[in-house]
Amino acid sequence: MTxxxxxxxxxxxxxxxxxxxxxxxxxxxxxxxxxxxxxxGVTVQHLSRIRADPTQPNLRQVHLIAVELLDELRENGFDVLPGALGENVTTSGVALLGLPTGALLHLGPDAVVEVTGLRNPCVQIDRFRPGLLKEVVHTDAAGVVVRRAGVMGVVRAGGEIRPGDPVAVVLPAAPFRPLERV
Structure with missing residues (x-):
């Protein structure tokens, strides 16, 4: 966190x-x-997941992306504004991709989101901006898939959130579980 x-x-x-x-x-x-x-929703709401199994729990209730990723994409020639990649919350100063599964994000005075995993972007992102998929998903030198299109979470406490509201991170008990795609 910064x-x-x-x-x-x-x-x-x-x-x-x-x-x-x-x-x-x-x-x-x-x-x-x-x-x-x-x-x-309580159960999955993403259309592809509904087709696969509509009874799955919705681990993707809230999508969060760091504005720092959008800044990096802009530097690489992709004009991507907040909200354009489908996120609900654009954060600043939070290393979202480095959080463990189960981290709690306190957003504003009341809301709490539990991080459930990484967004796994699909080909739609290339339809939005050709070539963007390889900017947010790639394979590193060790052959590990790196996903950078934000994190997903579930709402543990409701409340209103606005631009400028503080974000506080509460980590779960160790050992930490790394984020996986959800």
């Missing part, structure tokens, strides 16, 4: 579209996700 971890922007969309609409405030609902968002 100095002054905070919420940079918040987003939602009632329809299943790739990008989300930036708004002034979102309300997180405990056990469900972002009020008014197509991905809110």
């Amino acid at each position: 100095a002054d971890p905070h919420v940079a922007a918040v987003h939602r969309d009632a329809a299943h579209r790739f990008s989300k609409v930036t708004v002034d405030v979102v309300r997180l609902l405990e056990g469900l996700g972002v009020e008014g968002d197509a991905h809110a």
Whole structure:
């Protein structure tokens, strides 16, 4: 984490579209996700996962991306604004990808999101911006797949969050479990 971890922007969309609409405030609902968002629900809401098994628990209620990734993508020639990659919360100053499974993100005065894993982006990201998939998913020199398209989580405590709200991270008890795709 860097100095002054905070919420940079918040987003939602009632329809299943790739990008989300930036708004002034979102309300997180405990056990469900972002009020008014197509991905809110107790069971899976992603269309491909519904087809596979609609009874699966929804471990992807909230999608978070660090603004630092968006800045890096912009430096590499991809104009990607907050919300464009489908995240609900854009953070600043939080090393999201380095968190362990089960880390708690306190967002604003009341909301708490438990990190469940890594977003596994699909070909839709290349439809949005050709070549972007290889920027956010690649294989390192050791042959390990590296996913950088943000983290997913479930809402443990509801509340409203706005840009500028503080973010506090509470780590789970050791030993830490590394994030895997969800």
